[in-house]
Amino acid sequence: MSQTYTVITGASSGIGQAFAYKMASQGHALIINGRNKERLQAVKDQALALGADQVLAYNADLADGDKAEAFAKFCFEQGDIDHFVHCLGFGDFSYIQDQSYAQIQKLTHTNLLLTMFLSKRFAAGMLGQATVKTNITLIASVAGLIQTPQSAVYAATKAGVHAFANGLRQDLWNTKITVTCILPGPVDTPFFDVADKDGAYFENVKAFSTTPEIVAEKMAKAIEKDQLEVVVPGYYGLMSRVLGLAPTLGYRLIHLAYEKGQFRD
Numbered sequence: 001m002s003q004t005y006t007v008i009t010g011a012s013s014g015i016g017q018a019f020a021y022k023m024a025s026q027g028h029a030l031i032i033n034g035r036n037k038e039r040l041q042a043v044k045d046q047a048l049a050l051g052a053d054q055v056l057a058y059n060a061d062l063a064d065g066d067k068a069e070a071f072a073k074f075c076f077e078q079g080d081i082d083h084f085v086h087c088l089g090f091g092d093f094s095y096i097q098d099q100s101y102a103q104i105q106k107l108t109h110t111n112l113l114l115t116m117f118l119s120k121r122f123a124a125g126m127l128g129q130a131t132v133k134t135n136i137t138l139i140a141s142v143a144g145l146i147q148t149p150q151s152a153v154y155a156a157t158k159a160g161v162h163a164f165a166n167g168l169r170q171d172l173w174n175t176k177i178t179v180t181c182i183l184p185g186p187v188d189t190p191f192f193d194v195a196d197k198d199g200a201y202f203e204n205v206k207a208f209s210t211t212p213e214i215v216a217e218k219m220a221k222a223i224e225k226d227q228l229e230v231v232v233p234g235y236y237g238l239m240s241r242v243l244g245l246a247p248t249l250g251y252r253l254i255h256l257a258y259e260k261g262q263f264r265d
């Protein structure tokens with residue numbers, strides 16, 4: 001019988017790394033991806049120490065379409081894939097007036113286009129394999145539900161991931177593949193080193209932030225229970241519903257709070 005793997009992108013850091021450790025401690029065999037070779041190797045070593053059955057580290061920048069295709073091909077050549085957990089992504093928090101075409105393109109390509117391509121590619125591969133029950137998990141964001149200044153493009157990519165997850169689930173409804181969408185609020189990871197270079201953004205949302213380990217725990221539970229989507233922490237889901245009832249007032253308040261430096265996600 002061939003080996004069955006959990007595939008995790010963005011596993012060299014943050015949420016993907018925490019989820020890799022969670023799955024490793026449950027004895028899964030993993031294929032992990034990231035760009036940074038040393039950090040990915042360190043995650044592999046730690047995952048093996050935590051009890052992973054086997055760990056294959058695949059180092060590549062998946063924003064290149066050919067490399068993304070080669071990665072998917074590699075994964076299915078190793079055996080069956082029971083989970084495809086797509087944690088790769090980045091943020092770029094700045095005013096839209098200051099963003100270039102190249103910045104907008106890179107965010108949209110990496111966060112949204114690549115998510116759609118890899119999901120399609122892994123769904124197609126999973127449908128053709130023997131494993132009976134499989135799952136695709138995508139990471140959207142609270143930013144896709146509640147929009148704030150300096151995150152218009154990032155928020156649009158994440159609203160897109162959320163919508164795509166809902167559509168993907170519809171297309172795969174009567175198949176062996178379930179689709180889970182995770183919508184985290186601010187999480188204390190190196191994400192902010194890239195998204196928020198001067199550190200001001202994270203300073204403002206620190207009090208509302210959670211840890212990658214908590215997100216990984218919720219992800220594992222959501223997948224196990226076949227939950228369609230999970231907002232972490234849950235109160236952001238409630239805030240989003242209240243905002244939907246009174247968007248004019250809600251967005252005025254968000255803007256005021258943001259201007260006072262109280263709340264920026």
Ligand SMILES: NC(=O)c1ccc[n+]([C@@H]2O[C@H](COP(=O)([O-])OP(=O)(O)OC[C@H]3O[C@@H](n4cnc5c(N)ncnc54)[C@H](OP(=O)(O)O)[C@@H]3O)[C@@H](O)[C@H]2O)c1
Pocket residue numbers: 009010011012013014015016033034035036037039060061062063087088089090091110139140141142183184185186187188189190191192
């Ligand atoms: N942190 C938050 O507050 C937060 C909130 C909501 C949603 N999210 C979402 O959660 C996901 C994970 O974020 P995180 O907080 O864990 O961030 P992180 O710590 O910066 O990790 C991002 C991961 O994505 C990988 N990556 C980025 N671009 C890549 C590319 N082109 N090819 C291959 N790998 C690439 C990075 O690899 P290398 O480091 O090896 O380059 C890293 O492993 C992202 O989709 C993010 O948008 C984060």
